[in-house]
Amino acid sequence: MSDISGDVSVPEVGMSDEDFAHRPTVLREGTFEGKVVLVSGGGSGIGRATAILLGRLGARLVLCGRDPGKLESAAACLTRLGADVSTHPMSIRSPDAVEALFAEVVDRHGGIDVLVNNAGGQFAQATIDIKPKGWNAVVDTNLNGTFYMMQAGARHWREVARPGCIVNVVAAIWRGMPQVAHTCAARAGVVFLSKTVATEWAPLNIRVNCVAPGTIRTEGFGNYPREALASFSQANPMLRTGSAWDIAEAIAYLGSDAAGFITGETLNVDGGSQNWGDPWFLGRPEYFELNYAEARLPTHLKEQAR
Ligand SMILES: CCCCCCCCCCC/C=C/C(=O)SCCNC(=O)CCNC(=O)[C@H](O)C(C)(C)COP(=O)(O)OP(=O)(O)OC[C@H]1O[C@@H](n2cnc3c(N)ncnc32)[C@H](O)[C@@H]1OP(=O)(O)O
Numbered sequence: 001m002s003d004i005s006g007d008v009s010v011p012e013v014g015m016s017d018e019d020f021a022h023r024p025t026v027l028r029e030g031t032f033e034g035k036v037v038l039v040s041g042g043g044s045g046i047g048r049a050t051a052i053l054l055g056r057l058g059a060r061l062v063l064c065g066r067d068p069g070k071l072e073s074a075a076a077c078l079t080r081l082g083a084d085v086s087t088h089p090m091s092i093r094s095p096d097a098v099e100a101l102f103a104e105v106v107d108r109h110g111g112i113d114v115l116v117n118n119a120g121g122q123f124a125q126a127t128i129d130i131k132p133k134g135w136n137a138v139v140d141t142n143l144n145g146t147f148y149m150m151q152a153g154a155r156h157w158r159e160v161a162r163p164g165c166i167v168n169v170v171a172a173i174w175r176g177m178p179q180v181a182h183t184c185a186a187r188a189g190v191v192f193l194s195k196t197v198a199t200e201w202a203p204l205n206i207r208v209n210c211v212a213p214g215t216i217r218t219e220g221f222g223n224y225p226r227e228a229l230a231s232f233s234q235a236n237p238m239l240r241t242g243s244a245w246d247i248a249e250a251i252a253y254l255g256s257d258a259a260g261f262i263t264g265e266t267l268n269v270d271g272g273s274q275n276w277g278d279p280w281f282l283g284r285p286e287y288f289e290l291n292y293a294e295a296r297l298p299t300h301l302k303e304q305a306r
């Protein structure tokens with residue numbers, strides 16, 4: 001599949017395992033040799049691409065997520081590529097499940113070197129309509145779940161007195177994200193949690209950074225209506241979506257020794273969405289049409305225009 005969709009209507013979804021297995025990378029073979037890397041949400045999309053890239057670079061992989069089938073399928077691919085991999089079905093929303101995960105991984109692999117907190121997700125809804133249960137589900141996954149994983153990682157590294165590294169996948173939230181306010185708030189929480197613990201945990205030799213993707217074509221796109229997908233290609237000045245590989249390479253960089261003096265940072269991999277463009281998760285409301293005529297202006301703006 002081409003890197004540039006060239007189609008500003010609806011982007012194609014996803015690169016294949018075959019692409020991930022063979023795509024050239026600037027990262028040196030053996031960069032992660034001897035390292036154990038835990039990737040949450042490693043069964044699909046960005047997490048899967050990251051696991052395959054790191055596996056190619058020598059990492060031993062630990063994949064977690066809720067769906068055992070997705071994890072097994074990713075593990076089969078990694079095994080074919082010669083990587084050592086274990087899978088752990090669980091939800092990051094359960095602090096007990098997170099604790100059990102770390103115990104299992106330490107038991108099986110002897111420890112963890114890099115933690116990639118990629119698991120997450122949301123649903124699109126106007127903020128005014130979000131119910132408490134929906135708000136809590138999204139905050140619980142993206143903020144609380146990520147916190148449990150980060151804290152478990154830090155406790156592990158403190159206990160074994162070994163250096164650690166955390167890379168959190170957030171989103172390019174810097175101008176707000178209409179129609180997904182819950183995830184915007186949760187990701188902002190993760191960014192500032194990361195900045196905070198980057199300082200608190202520096203004495204433990206733990207680095208903490210984030211990668212903020214713009215619109216990246218993955219299986220996750222299947223959760224959004226066609227109108228949203230059309231806007232995803234128009235959410236940045238490059239007028240295209242990114243690939244899971246774009247994010248995997250950024251995660252690999254921040255997780256490697258090449259980024260040894262970087263902590264508390266957020267790397268945007270978003271095609272410039274901070275500067276121009278806007279994704280609409282339910283489609284663009286009429287109010288925000290760019291070529292509106294005065295006749296379509298809402299009453300308060302018509303009055304101002306007179
Ligand atoms: C301005 C410049 C910006 C630049 C660019 C910024 C970057 C843009 C980002 C681009 C696009 C992002 C894409 C992705 O993130 S792809 C990854 C997507 N994957 C997912 O989102 C996973 C799918 N989602 C979920 O699994 C769920 O949403 C959820 C996270 C909530 C899972 O939790 P849980 O399993 O507990 O959820 P439930 O299904 O039980 O639902 C709980 C309650 O949540 C409410 N809800 C859930 N779904 C919906 C919906 N579709 N609509 C409305 N409400 C929903 C509801 O209250 C549920 O409870 P009830 O069912 O009892 O009512």
Ligand SMILES: NC(=O)C1=CN([C@@H]2O[C@H](COP(=O)(O)OP(=O)(O)OC[C@H]3O[C@@H](n4cnc5c(N)ncnc54)[C@H](OP(=O)(O)O)[C@@H]3O)[C@@H](O)[C@H]2O)C=CC1
Pocket residue numbers: 040041042043044045046047064065066067068070090091092093118119120121122141145169170171172212213214215216217218219220221
């Ligand atoms: N694609 C994009 O445009 C963007 C994506 N992101 C974020 O990047 C991350 C990866 O998304 P992407 O690869 O695109 O989409 P996916 O939907 O493929 O990935 C989300 C992953 O998170 C896992 N997950 C969700 N909830 C939980 C949970 N409670 N416990 C454990 N695992 C969980 C899912 O696995 P399972 O279902 O098996 O639990 C899945 O593998 C997400 O956090 C997403 O929100 C951010 C900005 C843009």
